[in-house]
Amino acid sequence: MYRSIIETLPKLHFISHFTYSAQPGMHYPLHHHSDQTELLFIVDGQAKYVIDGKSYGAEKHHFVLFQQGLWHEEWSLPSEGIEFFCLSFSDLQLSGLPPNYLLDPEKPAVFHMPSHTSEALAMIREMYEEMSSGAPESSLIAEQQLAILIARLCRHLYYAPHAAAKEQSNRNHAVKLAQRFIAEHYNKPLSLAEIARSVWTSPSYLSHFFKEATGMSPIQYTIRLRMDAAKHLLQTTDDAVEHIAERVGYSSATSFHNLFKREICQSPGEYRKSAAPPAT
Incomplete structure (x- = not known):
C-alpha cells in the first residue's frame, strides 16, 4: 500500500480549449503566473516552449506544465496549426514540493503517458464539457475530475512501472x-x-x-x-x-x-x- 504524495487537492480555476491555424499561429510572450499553475494537453499539432530558461518541443498528446511562478514563452510552428486544452489550478500540494508544483522544477516540463493517452484526452474533454455546461454542480464535478487526472499523473510520474x-x-x-x-x-x-x-x-x-x-x-x-x-x-x-x-x-x-x-x-x-x- 502506497502512501499518497498528494497532501491537498487542486482547485480548478478554468479549463479552455484553443485552436490556432498555421497562420498567424500562436505566440504568448514571456510571462508567468504568480498564484496558479497551468497544465496544457496538446490534442494535435506542435509547438515550442521556453520554461524557466529551458527550451522544449512538444507535439500531439504531450502534456506541458507551466508551474506557479516560472517564466515561460510559447509559440506554434509556422508550418502547422495547434489544438490544445489549458487547465489552470491552485491549492495543489505534493509532498516535498513548493505549492502548486506537480514536478520538481529540475524535471522536464514536457511529458506524456503513452499507454494512457486516450484516457487522459477523454477525461479532459469530459472536464471541459462539464465546466462549459453550466449545469448544477458542474464546477464541483469538474474539480473532482481534475483531482482524478492529477492523481493519475502522479501515479505515472512517481510510481511507474x-x-x-x-x-x-x-x-x-x-x-x-x-x-x-x-x-x-x-x-x-x-x-x-x-x-x-x-x-x-x-x-x-x-x-x-x-x-x-x-x-x-x-x-x-x-x-x-x-x-x-x-x-x-x-x-x-x-x-x-x-x-x-x-x-x-x-x-x-x-x-x-x-x-x-x-x-x-x-x-x-x-x-x-x-x-x-x-x-x-
Whole structure:
C-alpha cells in the first residue's frame, strides 16, 4: 500500500480549449503566473516552449506544465496549426514540493503517458464539457475530475512501472467483471452507463480499456452475446421471432430483425431456414 504524495487537492480555476491555424499561429510572450499553475494537453499539432530558461518541443498528446511562478514563452510552428486544452489550478500540494508544483522544477516540463493517452484526452474533454455546461454542480464535478487526472499523473510520474502493472491487472479484472455482468443481464435493457456502474468506473474509461482487451466496445460485446443467443434459439426452438427478440433483450421485434440482419447478414427467418437440418 502506497502512501499518497498528494497532501491537498487542486482547485480548478478554468479549463479552455484553443485552436490556432498555421497562420498567424500562436505566440504568448514571456510571462508567468504568480498564484496558479497551468497544465496544457496538446490534442494535435506542435509547438515550442521556453520554461524557466529551458527550451522544449512538444507535439500531439504531450502534456506541458507551466508551474506557479516560472517564466515561460510559447509559440506554434509556422508550418502547422495547434489544438490544445489549458487547465489552470491552485491549492495543489505534493509532498516535498513548493505549492502548486506537480514536478520538481529540475524535471522536464514536457511529458506524456503513452499507454494512457486516450484516457487522459477523454477525461479532459469530459472536464471541459462539464465546466462549459453550466449545469448544477458542474464546477464541483469538474474539480473532482481534475483531482482524478492529477492523481493519475502522479501515479505515472512517481510510481511507474509497478503502478502501471497493477493498473493493467485492475483493468483486466474490470473487463472480466463487465463481461460477466453482460452475460448475466444481456436479456434485459442494458446501457453503457449501467455496465460501467457495475464495475465502479466511468463509461469512457470502460469503453477504452474494454475495447483494448477485447477488440470491441461493451455495447458491441452485448450485441454479440445477444446474437449468439438468438441464433441458438432460432436453431433449437420454434419460438416466433418476436418472442426470441424479447428473450434476448429487445422490446422491438423490428429493431431486433434489422440488427440481426446487419450482424449476421441474414434475416432471422433466413438464418433459421439455413441452419435447419436437411429433411430426411
